[in-house]
Amino acid sequence: MKKILVTGGAGFIGANFVHHLMAHTDASVVVLDKLTYAGNEASLADVPADRMEFVHGAIEDAELVDRLVAGVDAVVHFAAESHNDNSLSNPRPFLDTNIVGTYTILEAVRKHGVRLHHISTDEVYGDLELDDPAKFSETTPYNPSSPYSATKAGSDLLVRAWVRSFGVQATISNCSNNYGPYQHVEKFIPRQITNVIRGVRPKLYGTGENVRDWIHTDDHSSAVLRILERGEIGQTYLIGANGERNNKDVIEDILVLMGQPRDAYDHVSDRPGHDLRYAIDATRLRTELGWEPAYTDFEAGLKATIDWYVANEAWWAPQKDETEAKYAKVGR
Template sequence: MRVLVTGGAGFIGANFVLRTLAQRPDVEITVLDKLTYAANPATLESVADRIDLVVGDVADAALVDRLVAAADVVVHFAAESHNDNSLADPSSFVQTNLVGTFALLEAVRRHDVRYHHISTDEVYGDLDLDDPTRFTEATAYNPSSPYSSTKAGSDLLVRAWVRSFGLRATISNCSNNYGPYQHIEKFIPRQITNVLAGVRPKLYGDGLNVRDWIHVDDHNDAVWTIIERGEIGETYLIGADGEVNNRTVVETILELLGQPADAFDFVTDRPGHDRRYAIDSTRLRTELGWQPQYLDFRSGLSATIDWYRANPDWWQPHKQAVEANYAGTERVIG
């Protein structure tokens, strides 16, 4: 099987490549990645001789067409995905998430290639903290940021191409991922590397915003389950029942690193900050038989901390630039 992985040098995509090669030696992988700031080719160094890494833009229609023509399956991870960045400049989110997806869909349509589209639970908006419900495949889209709105738009493009052109495609919407090789601008690795660097973690607003955490390996195992057993044209939600509020996450990181649980600072909340995400993955589990392996968030978080502590050469070169981007935008409160 020849698999084209877009965004395969980013966090989830690179973990998908590493896990696939470890578990499926018969799979040949081509990675298409623009190698923006969020990608790190060092993540793929251990498998460099087993993949074809193509540096390019997913919105480059001619390049995409050539790569898709040589593939049996396309797995589309490539996306601009950081909410803060989408608020500062939405243009790259429109270009990558919408125009890039359009280029892929047209190539897949021309060459009749199986396509799987990676999306996010953020397309559904948010839930109240005391709401007993969770997102399902039937939940209406209600995005609240340039990031989530462009991801919602890309999902709708896939659905339209399935209905209008008979595309052999599936979609998955996943909850928040954590694990090794995640860019340190993201919430969990930023807090971990702050503590390791002797910097107090920062917590938006009151810290009660809830995210539904899933280990990246569980996510990628679910993606393969959908590729192999999912019904064409359908959407599947991927989640591991990992609802935890941001304050608890920071306190747990501090405790696991031997620091006082209150050794963090509250900073001003970001605009449009979604309150709670929660995924109901019943359909994926009952119809396709997938089950998460990382059921204890605390132990998964501990393993993730161990990885960042053991791999400073991977993240330290980027730490100063990341924190410089936040300088002046986070006012300590309380």
């Protein structure tokens, strides 16, 4: 695959994947990104210009998408509206991007016979009880609980239908919660880190018992590349690194790693429909494709992430005040 179209490549996970391609392949990349508030072209500033073309545009733009897909060997589709809080306050953009946008991508790869890998989330499965020993697997029924996760579930089902009905050469991956560089400060881990940097007490939804299965974004990128290169067409792969932590432990780990008292945070009202627990069984990915995560020590990955935000305040500072003003309006 000499040329790859990465949709949403200026977003958090997409930008990290572009960096991963630069480091581990000889491929050139076309990045298509709408540059909404969560997209940041500065995240790609150090990508070699002779290996990347940046296109400012929307995945709902059928003419643009068709033209770009016609010139590449594969599409990796990251572009999505992805924040639960935003989907609760205004669901419509999630329908436009996650459903209509994915349909547009599917029609283009169908027309041109181009390989597609579709990026999704473990949130399509709903949540698990805190004391449930089970984990999500490829056969877990979909049970989304927010407009965000519902539209991602819908996009997954579109991909499956286009594979079966039209023979589209596609794979899907559902990944657990990512952390690492270039993540918007509205998200849980970077919000807490940047609060501490600015001398503001971090904020924890509810009691903080909600569990997420954390994975460093570098490990997500390596898994996606492995699936793109070796994955079975029509197959779904779950990506996870056995990183289950509840939100209370994560915020306390951040405080300790940043030299603060473990209890130096405030509780705020919980989010409506806040899922209890996510947990990923990545057995298929590990056994069939031989993938293993590099970041098996969550605290080490978290420390590296903290160091990145400390060193890159110029990247996140423009986002911070607007984000906190938005949260202040809803008491979170």
